[in-house]
Amino acid sequence: MINIKFPDGAIRQYEKGISALAIARSISEGLAKKVLAASVNGVVQDAHRPLDKDASLQLLTWNDADAKSTFWHSSAHLLAEAIEAQFPGVKFWVGPAVEQGFYYDMDLGDRKITEEDLALIEKKMAELAKKDSSFERIEISKQEAIRYFSEKGDEYKLDLLQGLTDGEITFYKQGAFIDLCRGPHIPSTAPIKAIKLTSLAGAYWKGNEKNKMLTRIYGISFPTQKELDDYLLMLEEAKKRDHRKLGKELGIYTMDDDVGPGLPLWLPNGTILIEELERLAKETETAAGYKRVVTPHIAKESMYLTSGHLPYYADSMFPPMEMDGEKYYLKAMNCPHHHKIFDAEPKSYRELPFRIAEYGTCYRYEQSGELFGLMRVRCLHMNDAHIYCSKEQFFEEFKAVNEMYLKYFTIFGIDKYVMRLSLHDPAKLGQKYVNEPVLWQETEAMVRKVLIDTNTPFVEVQDEAAFYGPKIDVQIWSAIGREFTLATNQVDFNSGIKFKLSYTNKENHPETPLIIHRAPLGTHERFIGFLLEHYAGKFPLWLAPVQVRVLPISDKFLGYAQQVEQALKKAGIRAETDDRGEKIGKKIRDTELLKIPYMLVVGEKEMSEGKVAVRRQGKGDLGAQPVGEFVALASQEIISRKSE
C-alpha cells in the first residue's frame, strides 16, 4: 500500500501501482471524467501513470493552468494525427501548447495547405477526437527511437533525438499517430470537444532565419463548444480596442502609401496626446533635475563608428546620404549626440549627475514584416534622456529612474506589466556584446540590487541586454496579445570609454562616467498606441483630445452653446460645439461613440438659468450645474491628471 496526500491535507492509502485516474474514479465517476492530468509531488504527469510510492497528489482539471496546457498539447497531437491522415508523409517538428492554444510545425514537402484545408482538418480532428483514443505512453531506448525515425526518413525527429539521452525518451501514441514526446498528455481524445484552427503561418525551423521555413498551424481547443464561442467573442472584443482601429476612429493618426510604411502622420487629435505626454514628461524631468537639449537629425558616419552602433545596427538604419565625400546617417538614437554634449565642456565631479533629455524624432529601418500600427514604426519620438554619473551615484540614479516609471504607471493606471532584467550571454562577448566581462558582471549586479532593494518584482532574462550593458525593460501586451517593451532603463559602461568621456574626480584625476539610457515612456508612438488600447479610447480628461462637447437641444440655443464653449476655452479646456441640425439623441450617440469625456446639454432651461446639463461619457446624465461650477470642477480634474 502507498500513502497519497491530497491538497486538503487528507492522506489515504491505495494499492501500489494505482493510477491518479483510478483514484479519481474511486472518489467519483464524475471527477474521473474531468481529470486531465495529475500533479504528483508538484510534477505534472499523465493521469494514467501508475503511482508506486507515497506521494502528494493533485488531480488536475480544466481550471488548472497545467491541465489546460496539457489539453492543448494533446490537441496538437490530434492536429498532427488529422494532418497525417489527410497529407500522408508530412514530417513533423514540434507541437507545443502556447498561452492560448497550441501549434504544430511541419514540413509539407512540395505540398501546400490552404486556409480552406483548415476547415477540413478541423472536421477530421473532431472526428478523431470522438473515437476517444487513449494517449499511450511508450518508453523506448534511444537506439530503437533512432531506428524508428531513420526508417521513416524523419530527419526532424532524428534531430530532436540528438539532444536527448537514453532513458528519458518516450513516444506517445493515440489512434494511428505516434510521436516522440515527453508528455504529459490527457487520458484520451474525447474531452477535446471544440476545436478552432486559427491561423496558418510560416515559422523558421528552430527559429533561425537561415533555416528552412516550416508550415505552422495554430489552433485552440476547449472541452465545450460554449467555451470556444466565448473565446472567439473575446477575440472580437479585443479587436475593438486595437489601437489601429481606435486610432482611425478617433482621428489620432493615419498612414499613407505616399509617405511610406511605418511613418505615421499625427492628426490634430493625436498631436494633442503627444503634447500632453511631453508636458507631463517635461514637468516630471525638470523636477528631477534634467535639462533639455536639442540635437540634429543626422550625423556623420564617424560618430556612429565611434559609438559602435554601425557594426551592430547598420542594417536597421536608413542608408547614408553622401555629401561632400562624407556619409551622413539619419539618427536612429540620440545617445551619441548626447555624449557629444557631455563632452562639449570639461566636467567636474561637482556637475554630476549630468542629466539631459530630448524629445526628438529618430528613424529606424525596421524590417517590413515587423511594422505594426503605432507600436512598431520607422519614425519615432523618443522620450529619451541620458544620465552621466559616477559609480557611487549610479545606484541612486538608476533607482530614481525606476521610481519615475512607477510614478508614470500610477498616473496611467498601468498595472499589467512585467519588469524584465535583461542580461548578456557570456558566450557572445565580442560579438553581440562588448567584450568587457568584468564590467558586465559588476553592472548586472548593481542593476539587480536596485530591483531587490526596492522590492520590485522582476524576471531575469539571459541574452536580452543591449550591446553596451544590461537593462531593465518594462514589457506590456497589445490588445491582440503581442508583447512589447514599453519603457527601458539601461546601463552603459561602454560609450563613456568609446567617446573618451571623462570628468575630474575629487582627487583631481580624470574618470569615465557611467551612463544611463532611459525612456520611461518609451516612444510616443508606442506609448500612445498602448494607451489607446489600455483606455479602449476612453482617455482621462487631461489627455482627451476633445474634453468637452456642447450639445444644444436645437439651434435656438446654438448661441448659448457657443457662449459656453467660449467660457470653457477661456479656462484652457478643449471644447467644441455640435452645431448640426440633429436631434439631441443623435448628438449624444455620436459624441458617446467618439468617447469625448463630457457632454454639456443646453436648452431652454439651462439657458435661462445660466447652467449646463452635464453628461459623462459612459455614465449618462449627471444633472445640471452653473457653467462656472462645471469649469472649476473640470479644470481641477485636468490639473490633477486624474484617471477615472
Added chain:
RNA sequence: GCCGUUGUAGCUCAGUGGUAGAGCACUUCCUUGGUAAGGAAGAGGUCGUGAGUUCAAUUCUCAUCAACGGCUCCA
C-alpha cells in the same frame, strides 16, 4: 527579410469577363426635437499600381506596392 492571406466610396463590406452597389459618414432641404440613430434628395470610386491573355479585364495570369496573421529582428 521569410511564409501565408487580403487590397472595390472617408469607414465597414457586397458584387460582376461587357468600365460598379449597400449601410454609416458627407452636402442640401424638411423637421426645432430634452439624454445613444427623425425624414427626403444629392454628391462621391479610372475597383492598390504596372504588364500580359482577350474583341473586351475591376473580375483571369504574372509582377510590384501596401496592409493583415505569424516567424526572424528590435540600440
